[in-house]
Amino acid sequence: MVYIRSNEEIEIIRKSALMVSATLTEVAKFLKPGITTLSIDKMAEAFIRDNGGVPSFKGYGGFPYSLCISVNEVVVHGMPGSHVLKDGDIISVDCGVFMNNYHGDSAYTFAVGEVKPEVLKLLRDTKESLYRGIAQAHDGNRIGDISFAVEDFTARQNGYGVVRELVGHGVGRKLHEDPQVPNFGRKGDGKKIRAGQVLAIEPMINLGVKEVYTLSDKWTVVTKDGKPSAHFEHTTAVRKDKGEPLSSFAPIEAAEKANAELNSAHYEAAMAH
Ligand code: MG
Numbered sequence: 001m002v003y004i005r006s007n008e009e010i011e012i013i014r015k016s017a018l019m020v021s022a023t024l025t026e027v028a029k030f031l032k033p034g035i036t037t038l039s040i041d042k043m044a045e046a047f048i049r050d051n052g053g054v055p056s057f058k059g060y061g062g063f064p065y066s067l068c069i070s071v072n073e074v075v076v077h078g079m080p081g082s083h084v085l086k087d088g089d090i091i092s093v094d095c096g097v098f099m100n101n102y103h104g105d106s107a108y109t110f111a112v113g114e115v116k117p118e119v120l121k122l123l124r125d126t127k128e129s130l131y132r133g134i135a136q137a138h139d140g141n142r143i144g145d146i147s148f149a150v151e152d153f154t155a156r157q158n159g160y161g162v163v164r165e166l167v168g169h170g171v172g173r174k175l176h177e178d179p180q181v182p183n184f185g186r187k188g189d190g191k192k193i194r195a196g197q198v199l200a201i202e203p204m205i206n207l208g209v210k211e212v213y214t215l216s217d218k219w220t221v222v223t224k225d226g227k228p229s230a231h232f233e234h235t236t237a238v239r240k241d242k243g244e245p246l247s248s249f250a251p252i253e254a255a256e257k258a259n260a261e262l263n264s265a266h267y268e269a270a271m272a273h
């Protein structure tokens with residue numbers, strides 16, 4: 001069952017999606033080497049509840065946390081815990097918020113401290129592939145047009161592995177609705193999309209091979225070759241000419257920039273002494 005949302009409903013979904021963005025912005029400010037992934041989850045859950053939301057993931061299919069936190073070679077569905085972040089890690093943070101009977105869903109991969117250039121490029125390119133997919137999320141196009149745009153930029157043009165086992169999805173009253181939105185496919189394939197549909201588009205892109213497997217905890221998905229993986233996701237409204245992201249990375253990117261400036265100021269102050 002595919003839903004066409006009214007503009008009023010889309011505005012309600014936007015509120016949930018922007019609460020996810022606000023939560024991920026708090027994560028950006030909170031992140032530093034030496035903290036545990038569990039401390040991030042606790043901070044985020046308190047932030048969501050203080051702002052009148054409910055974490056969509058907590059209890060979903062038995063998942064016990066508010067965020068999925070996936071470090072380095074973990075692709076998605078990483079469980080927050082006692083893992084201590086270190087300089088050079090990347091972490092993909094996936095968050096859902098339920099408010100006013102609708103979900104928002106968005107994910108962002110953060111660099112912790114100084115990250116290798118090839119890994120930073122993976123983050124940039126995965127984010128770019130998300131926007132290329134969103135550009136195809138317009139009325140009259142097909143799901144395969146979104147899928148192709150993501151795969152073409154990541155696998156064909158940049159040689160990355162595109163995860164096949166996990167896909168994007170419709171999002172609304174339920175966290176996961178039809179249709180599925182794969183990150184690989186052919187132009188013109190799949191179901192037609194219509195203005196008013198709301199899709200979570202979410203490329204999961206590996207630096208190495210595309211193959212992944214799930215750990216014995218039955219949640220944590222990791223790359224087969226142990227190389228890092230990135231994940232960016234926007235809740236996206238299908239519109240007449242292109243998709244419109246309802247979540248926003250702008251406040252997250254501003255927080256990342258402020259962190260970088262603070263760190264370089266600290267570095268220069270240390271050098272001056
Ligand atoms: Mg998500």
Ligand code: MG
Nearest residue numbers: 105200202233
């Ligand atoms: Mg999702």
